[in-house]
Amino acid sequence: MSRRPCPAVTPPPAWAFPEVADHVLPSGLRVRCVDLPGQHVVSVRVAVPLTLTAEPRDREGVALVMARTLDEGTRAHDAEQMAQRIEGAGIALGAGVGERGLVVELEVPGSSFPEALGLLAECLVDPVFPEPEVARHVRSRLTDIAHERADAGSRAALEFIGSYYDATDRAARPAGGSADTVGAVSATDVRAFHAAHVHPDRAFVVVAGDVNGMPGAPADLVDRALGRWSATQGQRRPGASSGARAPDAGRVVLVDRPGAAQTELYLGRPGPDRRTPHGWGAFQVLAFLLGGSPQARIDAVLREGLGYTYGIRAGFRPRRSGGLCVVSGAVRADATVEAVAALQEVLSFTGDDLTDDEVRHAADFVAKTAPGRYATSDAVADQVVRLGLDGLDVDTVTSTVEQVRTLDRSRVAAAWDEVRAGPAWTLVVVGDATLHAEGLATTGFGEVTVVRG
Amino acid sequence: MSLTYPVATRTLDNGLRVVVSEDHLVPRVSLNMWVEVGSRHESPGRTGLAHLFEHLMFEGSAQVAEGEHFRALQGHGGHANATTSFDRTTYLSSMPTGALELALWLESDRHTDLLPAVTQSNLDNQRDVVLEEKRERYDNHPYGDAFQRMCRLVFPDGHPYRHTPIGDMTDLRAATLQDVHRFYLDHYGPSTTVLTMVGDVHPDEAFELAERYFGDAADRTVPRMPATDPLPPAGGVNETVVDDVPSERVYACFRLPAVTDRDFLVATVALDVLAGLAVSSLHQRLVRREESVSGCGAGAMGLVDGTSLGYLVADVEDGHSGAEVDAAVCEELQVLARRGPGDQQVRAALAQTERSYLEALAGTDERAELLSRAASTHGDACYVNAHHDLVRGVTAEDVARVAGRWLTPESRTVLSYRAGPGASDAGRGR
Structure with a gap:
């Protein structure tokens, strides 16, 4: 067939994050609604800003067990009845905890939205945490923990937090607790944690989706369901972990897996939080040009050039204060040392080495894909929650995209140089120690400590 | 509630099926090229080719240099990916409305004129990447090979679903450049492809663009293999x-x-x-x-x-x-x-x-x-x-x-x- 010239592209129109309508209920609870026409599944989130440092040290993981047993029985309905009502209404209900707090997530077809809110309220306000259900979830968490340790990727992430963070910091231990602390959690612990921390003080609700045809305004429906959830203002105490880095974090930790089919790599060093003076957008651009596609700096060499990997990703993980720069992926077992050396070389570039072209390309990608990242109700709701728990509003998304649109090379260079000037990488390797320990010591990532797989 | 997503369809003279569904929530379009070739179309001793092909489709084509497919789309706010299954290989991309025509041009070039860019060195490199993909997704996870084992237990010898899309690594290593070229010519063409556009585009415009970029594509595919007889329910060896x-x-x-x-x-x-x-x-x-x-x-x-x-x-x-x-x-x-x-x-x-x-x-x-x-x-x-x-x-x-x-x-x-x-x-x- 005939060959045609490459067609011209017209630039996309200006974009802003979908509008959020705020309501404060008489109880003080803030409800944030986003109308997204055509999104038939409504996403509801309840964000409760509790901190994991509030868990008793010997019961770490109690917050997650509590989150997972919210729907396992209430004053009015037992666990089986709750399951019938939730599943029968087409609801997907989940809950998790992290550094910033508890987030309860609910997805429901719009037609069942009012019913879903009633069930959500029951789970939040009236749970009874029956002993057998708590015991079952504790066992299930212990199984999960065993599976996480067996999986090379999760094992690397677990070893990383223990190696990178200061041993006295909560962040050095898994958010969901460890086998010994989870195993000690009882229904009494769960009830006590719920009573002390799950209340609406500084909590907020997000509703995103097509709200057309609902039997009332979403905020009114939330008020009807959750208006009785009460709080004493000012109940929450500060005390989040600071995410302090261990003084000896600049080293290699090798988790021994004899005969591993691949070697898992996980590198991290200090990175920014969302309030960084460089602008968060500069780091989004860096993440993409480092490890966001097969043509990014890392995979251009390790995947497309050397065929060592299916893909290595890079990104920045903001905490409430400070954060991490993380690079992770799996490489060919018999090329482990070569791959680490190649990665070391790729990551050793300075801000000056960045080209205008690659910065512009990455910035265009980040800015122009934004509308697509926030085009479904769950993605919108998640972003409102993520920012809200960081004390930021959604105009941050719009202004970050604006920043990226006009970002120049020097801003990104300065952002990268700040990461480079900071403390060194912590490198966790999950692979065969007999084969790789000696070679890894020569790659410039510091001394190698071998731990059992 | 019954669903009422708008659906407009047209089949071009060369057999390409085009599907369009409007949605103007955001000014973007999602593009899906569904090619009716998967692991079940592979011959014994040449398994894994459909999936290897999915990789080679991103390594350049007649008018697109290596790496340019991703690069061209990304610079305009697009992204691209692909997946291979038993029955089909799909190429998915999404881009701002103003870059739709660029995306169609890129798809047209690789779906109709790929072979000038499929070289021995691309083949060797992507074969290495696929080997790592297999190790990462299947070999290095507890229970990671369960799906492969299930297929071998449920489907008898010689059945097209007995092997999974990742294929046999021995076969992949043995695949020659000629095998790979033949596979493309046999299976990639307008009559084996569905082109779907969803998003900020009017069907009339979408059909016109499909005609412009695919209307003169010749179909060289071989006839589809005959259907396999349905298997009755039956347990195998545990x-x-x-x-x-x-x-x-x-x-x-x-x-x-x-x-x-x-x-x-x-x-x-x-x-x-x-x-x-x-x-x-x-x-x-x-x-x-x-x-x-x-x-x-x-x-x-x-x-x-x-x-x-x-x-x-x-x-x-x-x-x-x-x-x-x-x-x-x-x-x-x-x-x-x-x-x-x-x-x-x-x-x-x-x-x-x-x-x-x-x-x-x-x-x-x-x-x-x-x-x-x-x-x-x-x-x-x-x-x-x-x-x-x-x-x-x-x-x-x-x-x-x-x-x-x-x-x-x-x-x-x-x-x-x-x-x-x-x-x-x-x-x-x-």
């Missing part, structure tokens, strides 16, 4: 894998009807009723009451060529045995066939299926994939709307009937994993 796994796990695997058969949909509901829900029989009995498993689930893979695959899975708690769990599974299978599901179970299974389906349709990327699938597999893109009504029409009687035919103890094959020293085959283990 397999126990002793490996370095964190807990004992039991899969009960089943043959199911082809994805185009309504009974496949009913079977997925039956599997949910058995193990896919908190109110499912196995969850209530084994997780809640007997506490012999820490969790259970169900899955199904709808396939075109006569027979699909379904399974139940349970993680066995310490102090209990896989045999005990399997015995309970058999009892529950018999109960379901004999007494039928509980009303609450059917209500929950249908409501959950309905919500999952609506969630899948929420994003334009996945909606485009489902429209392509509807056009290719069901012969009608409008099936995307109709499927929703079909789900709602499933009854308890349907579930009992289908369970009684396809999900019986006799028709199951058991795959179990037990913790033990060492890997059970070469290259496996951690």
